[in-house]
Amino acid sequence: MKILVVGSGGREHALAWRLAKSPGLQKVYVAPGNAGTAREHELENLPLSDIEALADYAEREKVHATVVGPEAPLAAGIVDAFRARGLRIFGPTKAAAQLESSKDFAKRFMTRHKIPTAKFQTFADINAAHAYIDAEGAPIVIKADGLAAGKGVVVAMDVAEAHAAADMMLSDNKLGDAGARVVIEEFLDGEEASFIVMADGRHALAMATSQDHKRLKDGDQGPNTGGMGAYSPAPVVTPEVHARAMREVIHPVIAGMKAEGIPFTGFLYAGLMITPEGRIGVLEFNCRMGDPETQPILMRLKTDLTTLMEAAIDGRLNQVTAEWDRRVALGIVLAAAGYPDSPRTGDVITNIPTPTENAVVFHAGTLLQDGQLRTSGGRVLCATALGDSVKHAQKHAYALAHSVQFDGCQMRSDIGWRALK
Numbered sequence: 290m291k292i293l294v295v296g297s298g299g300r301e302h303a304l305a306w307r308l309a310k311s312p313g314l315q316k317v318y319v320a321p322g323n324a325g326t327a328r329e330h331e332l333e334n335l336p337l338s339d340i341e342a343l344a345d346y347a348e349r350e351k352v353h354a355t356v357v358g359p360e361a362p363l364a365a366g367i368v369d370a371f372r373a374r375g376l377r378i379f380g381p382t383k384a385a386a387q388l389e390s391s392k393d394f395a396k397r398f399m400t401r402h403k404i405p406t407a408k409f410q411t412f413a414d415i416n417a418a419h420a421y422i423d424a425e426g427a428p429i430v431i432k433a434d435g436l437a438a439g440k441g442v443v444v445a446m447d448v449a450e451a452h453a454a455a456d457m458m459l460s461d462n463k464l465g466d467a468g469a470r471v472v473i474e475e476f477l478d479g480e481e482a483s484f485i486v487m488a489d490g491r492h493a494l495a496m497a498t499s500q501d502h503k504r505l506k507d508g509d510q511g512p513n514t515g516g517m518g519a520y521s522p523a524p525v526v527t528p529e530v531h532a533r534a535m536r537e538v539i540h541p542v543i544a545g546m547k548a549e550g551i552p553f554t555g556f557l558y559a560g561l562m563i564t565p566e567g568r569i570g571v572l573e574f575n576c577r578m579g580d581p582e583t584q585p586i587l588m589r590l591k592t593d594l595t596t597l598m599e600a601a602i603d604g605r606l607n608q609v610t611a612e613w614d615r616r617v618a619l620g621i622v623l624a625a626a627g628y629p630d631s632p633r634t635g636d637v638i639t640n641i642p643t644p645t646e647n648a649v650v651f652h653a654g655t656l657l658q659d660g661q662l663r664t665s666g667g668r669v670l671c672a673t674a675l676g677d678s679v680k681h682a683q684k685h686a687y688a689l690a691h692s693v694q695f696d697g698c699q700m701r702s703d704i705g706w707r708a709l710k
């Protein structure tokens with residue numbers, strides 16, 4: 290059996306690594322992949338990213354099933370294209386992916402289905418946006434409607450910053466089409482967690498909980514990034530919060546999307562804000578797994594991932610369960626010099642430890658050039674390890690991360706601090 294993973298980041302390396310452990314699997318193709326996926330012998334990179342070219346390949350090579358890592362191909366309709374050709378694929382259709390690709394769509398959907406989220410309004414007109422900001426006051430959150438690769442949200446602590454953010458998106462077009470409309474929403478206070486499930490259109494299977502660290506610097510300071518580290522489980526998601534998230538968010542989303550004729554299939558990621566009283570508000574949906582949350586989550590997955598994916602594609606997620614390692618998994622991102630603004634590429638990477646069952650350095654922005662491993666993107670690697678406690682997982686993952694070397698490497702030294710409180 291052959292499986293295809295679409296994408297090139299740490300999330301895709303982790304997906305491919307986990308899928309490759311499935312019994313009966315011959316090959317996991319990763320398109321386009323990275324130097325890490327090129328190195329492992331059960332994996333093979335394909336220099337493809339065009340949707341039709343991927344579908345041609347899957348058809349010709351009799352690929353059994355495809356799973357898509359990033360949002361861009363999903364929003365571009367890769368699932369629709371594969372299904373139209375009778376190819377098995379796990380992910381949402383273009384219409385269902387609007388839960389991520391349009392924040393306005395997601396907010397209106399949540400309103401229709403009474404899913405808890407911050408109060409909001411959507412604007413295309415800058416004057417109306419300014420008036421709303423003045424009427425609501427700060428703190429307030431300004432969000433580009435469309436996909437903005439993590440650069441589309443400004444949490445404004447004062448009104449001047451909010452006006453400037455609205456101007457940046459609506460008047461100066463700094464985010465292009467993605468910022469042609471903005472959602473302006475109420476500021477929610479609390480602790481964030483990532484709640485990810487697999488969905489088959491009718492049922493949802495919860496993955497282990499996780500939390501990530503978005504800011505570049507220790508203590509959650511500095512600029513926003515794609516994520517500097519993550520761990521699983523997230524202690525903030527108590528059994529009560531978990532039950533609440535399933536009841537108030539996940540089940541209504543699955544039922545609501547089905548009722549609206551756009552059933553959701555694929556990984557569904559709810560970004561939750563959890564108040565000190567255990568109430569939850571949805572900050573956003575992603576229609577894929579998170580990066581770097583995927584790396585620690587999949588390190589804890591004991592059930593065969595291919596079996597779960599098969600069940601999801603066949604619409605029988607209600608018949609399977611996922612078993613998780615009771616230990617904590619923690620992943621630390623090693624980023625390039627200059628990340629996130631202007632990451633430097635081409636630095637030589639050395640001393641990556643050999644992977645074990647309990648510790649893997651997943652690749653993201655890496656490239657093999659003339660036999661040398663080099664940096665090729667902002668987030669370069671994610672050192673991920675298991676431990677009996679958060680402290681142990683942290684110690685183990687940092688030992689792994691510190692053994693790797695490349696010039697200008699940036700990493701936080703406090704990944705997991707919220708779970709240690």
Ligand SMILES: Nc1ncnc2c1ncn2[C@@H]1O[C@H](COP(=O)(O)OP(=O)(O)O)[C@@H](O)[C@H]1O
Nearest residue numbers: 407430439441442444474475476477560572573
């Ligand atoms: N309503 C809100 N209240 C407080 N913080 C928010 C709110 N919405 C978003 N944020 C913060 O901004 C970050 C990015 O927002 P999010 O909606 O997840 O957009 P994206 O991931 O597409 O950039 C969140 O992780 C959270 O820290």
Ligand SMILES: [Mg+2]
Nearest residue numbers: 560572573575
């Ligand atoms: Mg987010």
